[in-house]
Amino acid sequence: MGGEKLRELFGNGLPGAAGSAADSIKSLLPEGISAGEMGDWAKSSAELQKMWFEYVTDQAKSAAQNATKGKNPIDPAQWLMISQGMVKQFPTGAFDAQAKLAQDSLALWKGVFERFVAKATQSETSDSGASDNAGSAQLPLNDRRFSDPAWQEHPAFALLHQTYLMLTQYFQQSVRSLPGLDKEKRRQLEFAVTALSEAMSPDNFLLTNPVVMKRTVETRGQNLVRGMRHLITDLKRGQLTHTDPDAFTLGENLAATPGKVVYETNLFQLVQYSPSTKDVYEVPLIIFPPWINRFYILDLTPKKSFIKWAVDQGLTVFVVSWKSADETMADTVWDDYIRSQIEAIDHVRDRLQVPHVHAIGYCVAGTTLAATLALLARRDEADKVKSATFFTAQVDFEKSGELKHFIEDGHLEMIGNLSQKGYLDGRYLAATFNALRGKDLIWNYVVNNYLLGEEYPAFDLLHWNGDVTNLPAKWHNDYLRDLYRDNKLVVPDALSADGTPIDLTLVKTPSFVQAGRDDHIAPAESVWRITDHFSGPLEFLLAGSGHIAGVVNPPSAGKYQYWLGDSDAPSLKAYIESAEEHPGSWWPHWLGWLDSQDDVRVPATGKRKPGGRGDQVIEDAPGRYVQTR
Structure with missing residues (x-):
């Protein structure tokens, strides 16, 4: 019972069926597209290509000018990749518990499958007036990034985000159970795994985010046009935008106390x-x-x-x-x-x-x-x-929190390389603080600004957060080394x-x-x-x-x-x-x-x-x- 309904839900994408992943997505798309709609899609595509071509051309000119002047600028976006360096520190055999992973995977797939069987069964019996609460069964794992009903309604996307959440938990637990690590090294690896898992979340990508796909169909691609405009602006300024840049003026509606x-x-x-x-x-x-x-x-x-x-x-x-x-x-x-x-x-x-x-x-x-x-x-x-x-x-910096993830010699050397003019560009520090809360301060805005194409809110605190300052490189390095790493301030006369x-x-x-x-x-x-x-x-x-x-x-x-x-x-x-x-x-x-x-x-x-x-x-x-x- 429920087999035909379940097959409809999966769009004939069940194992053994003739369908493919593309078939599973068809249920999100309209039945037909008119000539006028095709024109809208073509317009969006042309706008995207034009903006990207202009940006790439402009960047090539800037690179040539910098090369002529002997400059070697570093893209501030590179700072977001700092956590990848931590992953290289994992000892061999960190994730060898494949048997447990396979067992958990089967249990998860079984749980998601049974939920949609129950939903299909309830749908078949509802016409006869039967009452059944089986369809209200919750998915095994919850996360607010996947709270939109679109993640719950289609089996392909339900299984996708549930598998992602399971793998995230698995790798985090693997770090916590690794033998032979001191406490600080374990915390660094936990942070690295969290940062990378947040970056790989399916909601960050167009083709694996049903909410973005629906928005793209509804706007005929104009959300992506707006998103591309936001992305190019941020690439040029080397910084992620969180709020409407024109909403506040210092001395008028911010910092206005006489x-x-x-x-x-x-x-x-x-x-x-x-x-x-x-x-x-x-x-x-x-x-x-x-x-x-x-x-x-x-x-x-x-x-x-x-x-x-x-x-x-x-x-x-x-x-x-x-x-x-x-x-x-x-x-x-x-x-x-x-x-x-x-x-x-x-x-x-x-x-x-x-x-x-x-x-x-x-x-x-x-x-x-x-x-x-x-x-x-x-x-x-x-x-x-x-x-x-x-x-x-x-x-006293012995228990000084997550910034201690960035004080190893390699990171201090990296900061030195980014500070060749004697100061550290504030955009790098802003990216570091954002990385400490990547889910909320990076990827949430990647989805909203670039994929959904939403306009920026007017939020004074976020405006301040993006109003970065440069730091004297020599003192900043001393600060990280002498205080955060070596904790000398609490040693009398050190x-x-x-x-x-x-x-x-x-x-x-x-x-x-x-x-x-x-x-x-x-x-x-x-x-x-x-x-x-x-x-x-x-x-x-x-x-x-x-x-x-x-x-x-x-x-x-x-x-x-x-x-x-x-x-x-x-x-x-x-x-x-x-x-x-x-x-x-x-x-x-x-x-x-x-x-x-x-x-x-x-x-x-x-x-x-x-x-x-x-x-x-x-x-x-x-x-x-x-x-x-």
């Missing part, structure tokens, strides 16, 4: 924001964002802006806007960033005639802030910083800056440490370890979400949560066991902590209002540096 650039060097600009309250806290706040990104992650649209919110709470806010590296910064090292942090702190103190500041360090700038505090303590100048706040910042040895145990500055529960760049367990090294009062807070959303979570959004526990606990696990969950944003709690450090307020007059009478400033916020590519 302020002035009040100081600048060849490495940074210092932006001061205009007060929005009559009185302000006497102790100003200076924010050090990571130089691997643009500072306006903390000044997105007004509703999401941490900077605007802080100004509205009565804080006098300064932010450092780092310069994107160029050839003039080839010799820039960590000492220069530490000196810059001290220089910015001193300038704010002098400008407002105050003895100290509150400081925030985000990510790598938080790592540097910790070193700055240690250096100031060694010089008996610790009182320049009243308090320090750390957003997802690491000082590193020095500006001629002063660094010992984190000297830091007694009151500190507030925030970590993200789901952070894969600076894992919470790694951030927690700052509590093992500082010797002053410290409060630790665990926020919901990850590296960005865990920080950028305004109270008005009403999203996520945070946990407060015993900051003196012996481990993060013990902290979590003692912690109480609180709904919403953690920003107000942080402000309360800051207020407890010093609650004195003063009128928002004089140089508290940048650009006022007698105050010479350089330019309006957000300044030139954040707009330099």
Whole structure:
């Protein structure tokens, strides 16, 4: 029973039938195509050929010009292939469990086959009024990439994606069970297998994605024309586009909090924001964002802006806007960033005639802030910083997360080869971070942008994510080697800056440490370890979400949560066991902590209002540096 119905479902593509794979796909195509429709298809084909021919011709001209000038440019897309180098490290015999694979394959095929037999049987009995739940049986494996009904309705595509998911699980489990691997090597291989399996997913290809095939038929190929246009644009700029490039303008609907650039060097600009309250806290706040990104992650649209919110709470806010590296910064090292942090702190103190500041360090700038505090303590100048706040910042890199996949000698050598002008093109680093979440940040957009031909959304966070900065190559390599690989920062006096040895145990500055529960760049367990090294009062807070959303979570959004526990606990696990969950944003709690450090307020007059009478400033916020590519 159900044989004829099942054969219809498979399009006569069952084993032993005369059909082929092409027969299985025919059910997705229209019965007939008119002359007018053929014309539409021909037009789409011609457009695709024309765009590709123009792109290839343009690239050939550029290559010839570069060759004449002695240049040998490297396509940033090559950075996406870095994980392939990891696969070569698999020991011989890594995947020898063919018997188990064959057994699992038979079980999977049997499960999919039985589902469609049940569906066909139910279809035959439905006319007689019989009720049967067999047709609602779920496929054995689930993944949101294959949630569209098109993946479930046709046996060929159901079997295709189920087999893919089974093989992915099999190879991942093979890595986990390999004998003789140290923990770090196993993690690297797991990452490599995951990256490669994501790249080989059937939803990434036109002929194995039923959703794309249907869209192609419906639009008569115009989705592929739009997709080709997107692809060529991205190939030219050497970077995957995630959002509408014309939706945001700095100073208008992003980084729009009013302020002035009040100081600048060849490495940074210092932006001061205009007060929005009559009185302000006497102790100003200076924010050090990571130089691997643009500072306006903390000044997105007004509703999401941490900077605007802080100004509205009565804080006098300064932010450092780092310069994107160029050839003039080839010799820039960590000492220069530490000196810059001290220089910015001193300038704010002098400008407002105050003895100290509150400081925030985000990510790598938080790592540097910790070193700055240690250096100031060694010089008996610790009182320049009243308090320090750390957003997802690491000082102990033993458990530093997935970026450790990119610190072996071969990868460091590769970075050196990509940095022959003294700086690393920010597109490579963006590709690296995207590769850490390839399913969400690469292949999802390959399908949507290139295959389905969808238009880009207007998303401020994704716009910021694609607004890359270049890095000084010398310091970037030192950072990966000395901190990520060798973990020298937590060894007293193993590193020095500006001629002063660094010992984190000297830091007694009151500190507030925030970590993200789901952070894969600076894992919470790694951030927690700052509590093992500082010797002053410290409060630790665990926020919901990850590296960005865990920080950028305004109270008005009403999203996520945070946990407060015993900051003196012996481990993060013990902290979590003692912690109480609180709904919403953690920003107000942080402000309360800051207020407890010093609650004195003063009128928002004089140089508290940048650009006022007698105050010479350089330019309006957000300044030139954040707009330099």
